[in-house]
Amino acid sequence: MDFKDLAKEISSRSKIKINRKNIERLLGALRKTKLPWELVDLSDFPVPAVFESMKVLEEKEIISISDAGFKLTARGKEVVKDIHPVEDISCSDCEGRGITLEKFSDLEKKFLRVQKNRPGAIRRFDQGYVTPKTTLSRFAVAYERGDVVGKEIILLGDDDLMSIALGLSGLTKGITVVEIDKRLTDFIQETADKEGFKINVQTVDLRHPLPKEHVKKYDAFITDPPETIKAADAFIGRGIASLRAPGSAGYFGFTRREASLTKWYDVQKLLLKYRIVFTDIVHNFNEYVNWGYEEETRAWRLSPIKVRPRKNWYRSALYRFETLDGFRGNFKDYGEENIYEDVESSTT
Amino acid sequence: MDFKDLAKEISSRSKIKINRKNIERLLGALRKTKLPWELVDLSDFPVPAVFESMKVLEEKEIISISDAGFKLTARGKEVVKDIHPVEDISCSDCEGRGITLEKFSDLEKKFLRVQKNRPGAIRRFDQGYVTPKTTLSRFAVAYERGDVVGKEIILLGDDDLMSIALGLSGLTKGITVVEIDKRLTDFIQETADKEGFKINVQTVDLRHPLPKEHVKKYDAFITDPPETIKAADAFIGRGIASLRAPGSAGYFGFTRREASLTKWYDVQKLLLKYRIVFTDIVHNFNEYVNWGYEEETRAWRLSPIKVRPRKNWYRSALYRFETLDGFRGNFKDYGEENIYEDVESSTT
Numbered sequence: 175m176d177f178k179d180l181a182k183e184i185s186s187r188s189k190i191k192i193n194r195k196n197i198e199r200l201l202g203a204l205r206k207t208k209l210p211w212e213l214v215d216l217s218d219f220p221v222p223a224v225f226e227s228m229k230v231l232e233e234k235e236i237i238s239i240s241d242a243g244f245k246l247t248a249r250g251k252e253v254v255k256d257i258h259p260v261e262d263i264s265c266s267d268c269e270g271r272g273i274t275l276e277k278f279s280d281l282e283k284k285f286l287r288v289q290k291n292r293p294g295a296i297r298r299f300d301q302g303y304v305t306p307k308t309t310l311s312r313f314a315v316a317y318e319r320g321d322v323v324g325k326e327i328i329l330l331g332d333d334d335l336m337s338i339a340l341g342l343s344g345l346t347k348g349i350t351v352v353e354i355d356k357r358l359t360d361f362i363q364e365t366a367d368k369e370g371f372k373i374n375v376q377t378v379d380l381r382h383p384l385p386k387e388h389v390k391k392y393d394a395f396i397t398d399p400p401e402t403i404k405a406a407d408a409f410i411g412r413g414i415a416s417l418r419a420p421g422s423a424g425y426f427g428f429t430r431r432e433a434s435l436t437k438w439y440d441v442q443k444l445l446l447k448y449r450i451v452f453t454d455i456v457h458n459f460n461e462y463v464n465w466g467y468e469e470e471t472r473a474w475r476l477s478p479i480k481v482r483p484r485k486n487w488y489r490s491a492l493y494r495f496e497t498l499d500g501f502r503g504n505f506k507d508y509g510e511e512n513i514y515e516d517v518e519s520s521t522t
Numbered sequence: 523m524d525f526k527d528l529a530k531e532i533s534s535r536s537k538i539k540i541n542r543k544n545i546e547r548l549l550g551a552l553r554k555t556k557l558p559w560e561l562v563d564l565s566d567f568p569v570p571a572v573f574e575s576m577k578v579l580e581e582k583e584i585i586s587i588s589d590a591g592f593k594l595t596a597r598g599k600e601v602v603k604d605i606h607p608v609e610d611i612s613c614s615d616c617e618g619r620g621i622t623l624e625k626f627s628d629l630e631k632k633f634l635r636v637q638k639n640r641p642g643a644i645r646r647f648d649q650g651y652v653t654p655k656t657t658l659s660r661f662a663v664a665y666e667r668g669d670v671v672g673k674e675i676i677l678l679g680d681d682d683l684m685s686i687a688l689g690l691s692g693l694t695k696g697i698t699v700v701e702i703d704k705r706l707t708d709f710i711q712e713t714a715d716k717e718g719f720k721i722n723v724q725t726v727d728l729r730h731p732l733p734k735e736h737v738k739k740y741d742a743f744i745t746d747p748p749e750t751i752k753a754a755d756a757f758i759g760r761g762i763a764s765l766r767a768p769g770s771a772g773y774f775g776f777t778r779r780e781a782s783l784t785k786w787y788d789v790q791k792l793l794l795k796y797r798i799v800f801t802d803i804v805h806n807f808n809e810y811v812n813w814g815y816e817e818e819t820r821a822w823r824l825s826p827i828k829v830r831p832r833k834n835w836y837r838s839a840l841y842r843f844e845t846l847d848g849f850r851g852n853f854k855d856y857g858e859e860n861i862y863e864d865v866e867s868s869t870t
Contacts, residue, residue, distance in 0.1 A: 178767070181769075191847070193767070193768040193769035193847075194767060194768070194769050195668065195769030195770075195771075195844065196769065198668055199668055202668070256671075256672050257671075257672070258665075258668045258670070258671040258672065259671070260668070261625070261666070263621050263622055263624070263625055263662060263665070263666050264620055264621055264622070264666075265613055265615050265616035265619075265620055265621055265622045266615075266622065267613050267614075267615035267616065268613035268615065268616060268620065270620040270621065271613070271620060272612055272613055272616065272618040272619060272620040272804070272805075273611050273612055273613055273618065274611055274612070274613045274614065276611070277609070277611055314611060317606075317611070318609070318611050318612075320543065320546055320547055320550070320606045320608070322606070323604075323605075323606040323607075324604050324605070324606065419526070419541070419542060420541045420542070421529075421541035421542050421543030421544065422543075423543075435799045435801070435844055435846065436799075436846055436847075438799050438800075438801075439794070439797070439798075439799040439846055442790075442794060442799060442800060443794055446787070446790060446791055446794065449787070450787075451783045451784075451786050451787040451790060452786075452790060452800065452803055453783070453786075453803065453805065453839075454803050454804070454805050454839075455800055455801065455802050455803040456620070456802070456804065457620075457801070457802050491801075491802075496543065496783055498783065498784055498787055499539070499541075499784075
């Protein structure tokens with residue numbers, strides 16, 4: 175079976191560029207699960223293209239689709255015979271993130287308690303927050319890289335509550351949150367007051383250039399942009415604009431569930447133009463809590479089987495970069511433009 | 523104390539671009555070690571700049587230097603007081619690599635036995651090989667990413683003996699080694715014969731374009747280039763030339779011990795031009811065995827204290843990328859040019 179032709183057909187029908195490797199991973203994943211969200215998780219390419227693949231594979235009698243899920247046909251079993259069996263061999267201790275939280279057990283306890291009453295994710299702001307362990311692990315990586323102790327840090331959007339983890343640690347010089355959702359800024363401010371740490375919170379729409387008082391002020395920023403080129407450019411570009419000097423650091427999450435590698439390429443090229451250099455890209459570092467509004471999303475409409483996810487299925491890579499001499503940020507104004515959706519996105 | 527001025531002075535004297543963050547890490551590291559190689563390991567920037575920093579810090583009476591090592595003066599202790607304490611919080615289970623070798627315990631046993639009689643590193647070819655656990659972990663990452671099972675793989679230079687790990691696994695479709703050192707090609711061929719796996723071995727100088735029979739033939743390549751721009755371009759560019767199709771994968775190691783982040787930036791920019799996209803950059807993934815010819819290197823001459831390293835101190839990041847539509851490799855001929863040394867290199 176020529177996976178190249180299959181990839182071509184699915185690319186053309188879904189308008190999302192996928193390749194042989196994507197098909198191989200998908201076919202390998204079909205040996206492990208019959209459920210749509212687990213399949214996307216294991217396949218690691220954009221949701222609309224995964225679900226389009228299901229249609230094509232059904233037409234080619236490689237799978238059958240029923241309410242019980244996807245099933246390889248006799249022909250399908252033949253096709254996947256020599257395919258790589260998609261397996262999770264990530265380290266169970268650190269869940270593949272490479273760092274330990276041992277040093278931060280007190281912080282972990284406090285953070286787990288405090289975040290319990292957090293506001294839920296809402297669709298209006300494309301929210302979908304990470305697990306508490308992910309937030310703490312991000313904190314630990316930033317700590318190890320020297321981006322926490324004695325540093326001024328800005329969070330551009332913070333439904334992951336990084337500001338609270340940083341605040342509870344007591345290690346930073348200053349923490350600023352710019353965020354569009356008042357429920358979140360209120361929760362963060364109240365938590366800071368109750369737990370006794372200082373925080374600077376402001377309501378900001380990142381489609382507009384960063385307010386002047388935040389430009390060239392910070393040692394590090396953290397953000398988790400929606401996965402369109404424009405949103406990535408806006409959120410990360412504002413982040414770069416907020417950084418103080420060469421050697422400052424930026425962190426962001428970027429998934430393949432809503433971005434093909436072609437889009438990854440465009441984002442990498444775009445960011446290098448700002449004169450930053452990538453220091454880390456950690457696969458599947460960020461694990462997201464199922465956000466509860468699944469049924470309202472395009473992903474749900476596209477899914478050939480209408481079942482809710484049983485476990486967390488949405489992951490993204492953690493990117494870290496540093497600024498170089500002559501770095502510059504993004505000051506473009508996107509007005510009221512919808513910069514949050516494109517053909518590869520599906521969860522907003 | 524203004525680290526910006528310090529960074530400027532060291533950059534100008536060493537001709538290597540470093541920044542405030544490098545100085546912070548170096549000062550933090552001085553609280554942990556007084557020995558030169560450990561200091562480089564913890565500081566994570568080019569050796570010549572680290573050792574130049576020692577001179578500058580001595581002149582500024584922040585440290586004193588004796589045969590016993592570097593020591594913070596009273597003034598120095600004041601300076602480092604609020605600096606981030608450089609600490610190892612990487613996961614002890616996977617040594618920060620994020621993957622487990624559990625599934626491969628048989629392979630691990632075999633590989634550890636077989637590699638015992640391997641040829642040592644020699645200076646002539648800028649050799650310095652990684653620990654067996656590093657080689658096995660690279661194998662595991664490539665396995666997880668779907669670049670091993672049923673794949674044609676080429677090693678461009680192989681003093682890390684990846685070909686043997688791949689061969690012993692019995693999982694690949696084919697393994698090719700192009701390598702300049704006959705001691706290594708002989709060892710690999712003999713091992714393959716003894717252990718009963720097939721391998722295609724050829725003596726090749728990567729300064730010249732890849733022989734035609736290897737162009738556009740492989741699903742994945744692995745290389746570990748010397749850290750100059752030209753050598754990276756040659757080794758990795760030949761690797762890309764060897765790849766078959768979009769969705770093929772490249773793996774290479776790149777250190778900060780001999781490359782500033784400015785050089786990292788140049789390499790990232792250069793590689794994106796070949797239309798590849800970075801999928802992973804894993805910090806300190808590769809750990810190198812001390813190569814035994816330390817005293818003959820520039821690093822040794824530059825070191826303010828002539829002591830041999832007590833433990834492995836040289837690490838590099840693991841990069842992985844995938845090819846996109848329209849990717850192309852490097853076919854430039856460097857003739858007999860010395861592409862292996864620049865101002866930031868020091869271990870050849």
